Each structure stands twice: as structure tokens, then as C-alpha cells.
Amino acid sequence: MSKAIGKRLGDIVNFKRGYDLPSRSRKDGMIPIISSGGISGYHSDYKAYGEGIVTGRYGTLGEVYYINGEYWPHNTTLYATNFYGNSPKYIYYLMKCLGNLQTSDKSTVPGINRNDLHEIIIPYLPPKIQRQIIPILSFLDNKIELNNRINAELEQMAKTLYDYWFVQFDFPNQDGKPYKSSGGKMVYDEVLKREIPKGWKVGTIHNVGDLLGGGTPRKDNPYFWNGSVPFFTPKDHENSFFVTETEEHITEMGLKNCSSKLYPKGTIFITARGTVGNINIASTNMAMNQSCYAVLPKPDINYCFLHQHCINLIQFMKGKAAGSVFDALVSNDFKQTSLVVPAKSLIDLFGETSVCFYEQMLNNRKQNQQLASLRDWLLPMLMNGQVSVGEINDNMEEISEERASNARQEQFQMHLFD
Incomplete structure (x- = not known):
């Protein structure tokens, strides 16, 4: 696996401030309005489309939303306008783990200025490696989402x-x-x-x-x-x-x-x-x-x-x-x-x-905690290049079978650093 190199975040993705949309100006529609806390409503028009990344302009980094389709990024957010050939989904995962990466001090400013955001130095991997990392992280996210859907059905029952x-x-x-x-x-x-x-x-x-x-x-x-x-x-x-x-x-x-x-x-x-x-x-x-x-x-x-x-x-x-x-x-x-x-x-x-x-809902909730813990541990390790995709893939079957139990995670981590 290629060794990560340091790059300005602004060299791999460009962010722009979102657009104001007062409640009185909103019209019934199916276009999601993405605010700093996620989807805050719907509108009949859009300002961006395709794969997108949206993050709040206030608070610490980490609240990041991935969307694929038409959407309206609210002015309480910054949204990506150019990925410079990089994978949007990879950038999404990268943004989610900025707090766990060794970045500049500006990653924790209470109000996020786009210029400061662009100056953060992050460990960068080329697009080929990015595309190999995405399925691993998506695998864990998909399991979490499946458990959430099952729990929603069980709650309704x-x-x-x-x-x-x-x-x-x-x-x-x-x-x-x-x-x-x-x-x-x-x-x-x-x-x-x-x-x-x-x-x-x-x-x-x-x-x-x-x-x-x-x-x-x-x-x-x-x-x-x-x-x-x-x-x-x-x-x-x-x-x-x-x-x-x-x-x-x-x-x-x-x-x-x-x-x-x-x-x-x-x-x-x-x-x-x-x-x-x-x-x-x-x-x-x-x-x-x-x-x-x-x-x-x-x-x-x-x-x-x-x-x-x-x-x-x-x-x-x-x-x-x-x-x-x-x-x-x-x-x-x-x-x-x-x-x-x-x-x-x-x-x-x-x-x-x-x-x-x-009891099934509780088991699913606990499994999701363990899966999220494993994902959040893997994110910075992959982004920093400290763990290779090959090592992860060799152990993915074990992760699936054990549902990312704490014991398995500890064994997995020890194996990677033998």
C-alpha cells in the first residue's frame, strides 16, 4: 500500500459556503435541504447535484454528510464543489475522521472558516488506493444501517x-x-x-x-x-x-x-x-x-x-x-x-x-456500537497508511462472522501489528 503523504485539504477538495433559504421561501418538493445538523427540510429546487459532501460551519469537524443526487446546501454549511479527481465517498470518510488524524490545530476551531479548512494538512492517498478503501468502510456502514432498519421494524411491531x-x-x-x-x-x-x-x-x-x-x-x-x-x-x-x-x-x-x-x-x-x-x-x-x-x-x-x-x-x-x-x-x-x-x-x-x-433490538444496538468502534479505529489507520487494504481484506470474513466483537477487534489489531 502506498505511503500517505501530507497535503492541504484544499488541494484535494474545494469547499464553498451554502445558500440561504428562509422558511417563507421554501416550496413543497422532494429536494433535501442539508443544514449543519443534516436534512432540515425539503424544497422544490436544488443548488447542487451528484455526489456531494456537506459539513456544518460551526462546531468541531466530524459532522459530515454524504449525499448523491440533487440537494440544497444551506448557508449554515460548507459543501464540496470540486473533488479534483478524488473519490467523493473517500473524502467523506476522510472528513469524518479528521479529529482522529494528526492535523493542524485548526481542525478544532469552533467556527469553521473555509480558508482555514483548506489549510489543514492531511495524510493523502492516491485515487486508486481510495477506491480500495471505500468498500471496507462501506461494508461496516452497511451493516450498521441494516441493523438500524431491522430495529425500526421491530420497534413498529x-x-x-x-x-x-x-x-x-x-x-x-x-x-x-x-x-x-x-x-x-x-x-x-x-x-x-x-x-x-x-x-x-x-x-x-x-x-x-x-x-x-x-x-x-x-x-x-x-x-x-x-x-x-x-x-x-x-x-x-x-x-x-x-x-x-x-x-x-x-x-x-x-x-x-x-x-x-x-x-x-x-x-x-x-x-x-x-x-x-x-x-x-x-x-x-x-x-x-x-x-x-x-x-x-x-x-x-x-x-x-x-x-x-x-x-x-x-x-x-x-x-x-x-x-x-x-x-x-x-x-x-x-x-x-x-x-x-x-x-x-x-x-x-x-x-x-x-x-x-x-432483546434483538438491544443486541443490534450493541453490535452497532462495536462495528462503529471498529470503523472509527480503522478510519485513521487506513487514512494514515498504517494499515493496508490487503491486511483488512484478509480479516474481513472474521470481522463479519464475529460482528466486530470487542475481543475480535483486539485480536485483529494485534495481528496487524505483529
């Missing part, structure tokens, strides 16, 4: 099943037929102002879970922070069922000196301040700050049912707050919001049916 059984009341009756649609007995409930299945009760989330709070250790005590205990806060919310990583960690001493318990896997976290009502499931033991509530399943309640019940609860609260600001949650909100309490046998059946969806 779990939501649909809950809605069908506990909102529409078409859970399987004794004959395996939909209860309400098959003429199952319904009774009017004065609290909910609607009919519910005969034998069901009305209660609150407290019937199926324990509502608990959190707390934060003192920030000025270094012995409380940077430990091994994940510490969930509203900013750790993920757009998936499970939260698998937190930005901050505390120590065992920090845990003992704050109001949070160590919440086990399956605990439901609900954000109570900031962006209110975001929900995640703890994928492992975690502590939590005071801007959230933890809903711990009762000993005989499956966490899958409790999770969907919490989603239904928050949707109801938001609907009830329509016209007013839904900017905080307090414990009384949970006590005063009535919900159906289904028959225990049906709660158990839902848990038995849906737990495989949830």
Missing part, C-alpha cells in the same frame, strides 16, 4: 402489538380471536370516559411500576466522576428504545453521595425537564440525574409492557396539555393520570410475545 391489544382492545380472547371485534364484553368507565374490557381496572402507572428520582454528585469532587457507572441525563436520550451509552460516568463513591439509585437493566427513564417526555430503557445498570424519572417495573411486570405503557402515558399527558406548554413533569402528573390496568395474564402474554423483539 412492538408499538403496533401494544396498540392493538391495549388501546383498541383486540387482544386474543379465549378462542384466539380479537376480543372487541369479536363481541367481547365492554363496560363504560366513568374515570376514563370510555368503554374498557370487562374485568379490567383503572389505575395509574404506579400499578405496574415504581416512580423514582435521581440526583447528581457534586461536580467539584473529582473522586465522584469519571468512574465506571453510566450516568443518564436528558442529553443522553437516543432515538431508539434503549440507551446504551452516556456522556458522563460516576464512581461508586459518587453513587453513594447522590440521590440516585443504581437502576438495573429494564428501568424506564423519562426526561422531566428540557425536552420533556423522552423515553429510553436502560440497557445496563445506570444512575440518573434529577432531571429525569425512573420507572422501575414491579417484580411481576415485564419491562416491555411497562415501556409501552409509559409511551402511552406520555402521549396522553401531551394530548391533555394541548394548548399549554408541556415544559416539565412532576410526580403528581403521574399520580393524577389514569390508565387502564389490563388483566395480569394479558400483561404476561405481551411480555412473552414482545421480549424477543426488545
Whole structure:
């Protein structure tokens, strides 16, 4: 493999500032508008087309978007206008790993000036080698995307099943037929102002879970922070069922000196301040700050049912707050919001049916973490020329079979540097 040489980034790709497009000027269309945070809307016209790279003009380098087709680069971004014969996809990967490469200090400026960006010295490989690297990195990205698509389907299946059984009341009756649609007995409930299945009760989330709070250790005590205990806060919310990583960690001493318990896997976290009502499931033991509530399943309640019940609860609260600001949650909100309490046998059946969806989603999330970790390790190594394409290809089958497990990654790294 050719040895990388240092080059100005501006010698391999040219960036230009994007175009302003106020909301009032946008027209319905299918053209994506790429802003600093990704796609921010759609328009009827475009300013660029083909393979493109877009990066935000503010913040550290690394938030980079690849697009192939017509698009409108917003004026909060810089977009590539000329690749000088280099592979756009390769430049995309190069831009994503600039923070891990040995570049000039200007790669971390809070406001990204195109002239400063062009002056960054990067390790450069010729187009022939670029084309060999792309399939390796795309292989890992494609696996991550596949897992994301599978998880989206599994999430929808779990939501649909809950809605069908506990909102529409078409859970399987004794004959395996939909209860309400098959003429199952319904009774009017004065609290909910609607009919519910005969034998069901009305209660609150407290019937199926324990509502608990959190707390934060003192920030000025270094012995409380940077430990091994994940510490969930509203900013750790993920757009998936499970939260698998937190930005901050505390120590065992920090845990003992704050109001949070160590919440086990399956605990439901609900954000109570900031962006209110975001929900995640703890994928492992975690502590939590005071801007959230933890809903711990009762000993005989499956966490899958409790999770969907919490989603239904928050949707109801938001609907009830329509016209007013839904900017905080307090414990009384949970006590005063009535919900159906289904028959225990049906709660158990839902848990038995849906737990495989949830566990598969969690496995896919963990696999994606491992794949992303391997990809992010490979990026600078390939870009710097410290690892050859041939060495990667020789081990690609092993990477695929092991789904980039941490153990395999360590063995792989050791093999490359034998």
C-alpha cells in the first residue's frame, strides 16, 4: 500500500459556503435541504447535484454528510464543489475522521472558516488506493444501517402489538380471536370516559411500576466522576428504545453521595425537564440525574409492557396539555393520570410475545456500537497508511462472522501489528 503523504485539504477538495433559504421561501418538493445538523427540510429546487459532501460551519469537524443526487446546501454549511479527481465517498470518510488524524490545530476551531479548512494538512492517498478503501468502510456502514432498519421494524411491531391489544382492545380472547371485534364484553368507565374490557381496572402507572428520582454528585469532587457507572441525563436520550451509552460516568463513591439509585437493566427513564417526555430503557445498570424519572417495573411486570405503557402515558399527558406548554413533569402528573390496568395474564402474554423483539433490538444496538468502534479505529489507520487494504481484506470474513466483537477487534489489531 502506498505511503500517505501530507497535503492541504484544499488541494484535494474545494469547499464553498451554502445558500440561504428562509422558511417563507421554501416550496413543497422532494429536494433535501442539508443544514449543519443534516436534512432540515425539503424544497422544490436544488443548488447542487451528484455526489456531494456537506459539513456544518460551526462546531468541531466530524459532522459530515454524504449525499448523491440533487440537494440544497444551506448557508449554515460548507459543501464540496470540486473533488479534483478524488473519490467523493473517500473524502467523506476522510472528513469524518479528521479529529482522529494528526492535523493542524485548526481542525478544532469552533467556527469553521473555509480558508482555514483548506489549510489543514492531511495524510493523502492516491485515487486508486481510495477506491480500495471505500468498500471496507462501506461494508461496516452497511451493516450498521441494516441493523438500524431491522430495529425500526421491530420497534413498529412492538408499538403496533401494544396498540392493538391495549388501546383498541383486540387482544386474543379465549378462542384466539380479537376480543372487541369479536363481541367481547365492554363496560363504560366513568374515570376514563370510555368503554374498557370487562374485568379490567383503572389505575395509574404506579400499578405496574415504581416512580423514582435521581440526583447528581457534586461536580467539584473529582473522586465522584469519571468512574465506571453510566450516568443518564436528558442529553443522553437516543432515538431508539434503549440507551446504551452516556456522556458522563460516576464512581461508586459518587453513587453513594447522590440521590440516585443504581437502576438495573429494564428501568424506564423519562426526561422531566428540557425536552420533556423522552423515553429510553436502560440497557445496563445506570444512575440518573434529577432531571429525569425512573420507572422501575414491579417484580411481576415485564419491562416491555411497562415501556409501552409509559409511551402511552406520555402521549396522553401531551394530548391533555394541548394548548399549554408541556415544559416539565412532576410526580403528581403521574399520580393524577389514569390508565387502564389490563388483566395480569394479558400483561404476561405481551411480555412473552414482545421480549424477543426488545432483546434483538438491544443486541443490534450493541453490535452497532462495536462495528462503529471498529470503523472509527480503522478510519485513521487506513487514512494514515498504517494499515493496508490487503491486511483488512484478509480479516474481513472474521470481522463479519464475529460482528466486530470487542475481543475480535483486539485480536485483529494485534495481528496487524505483529
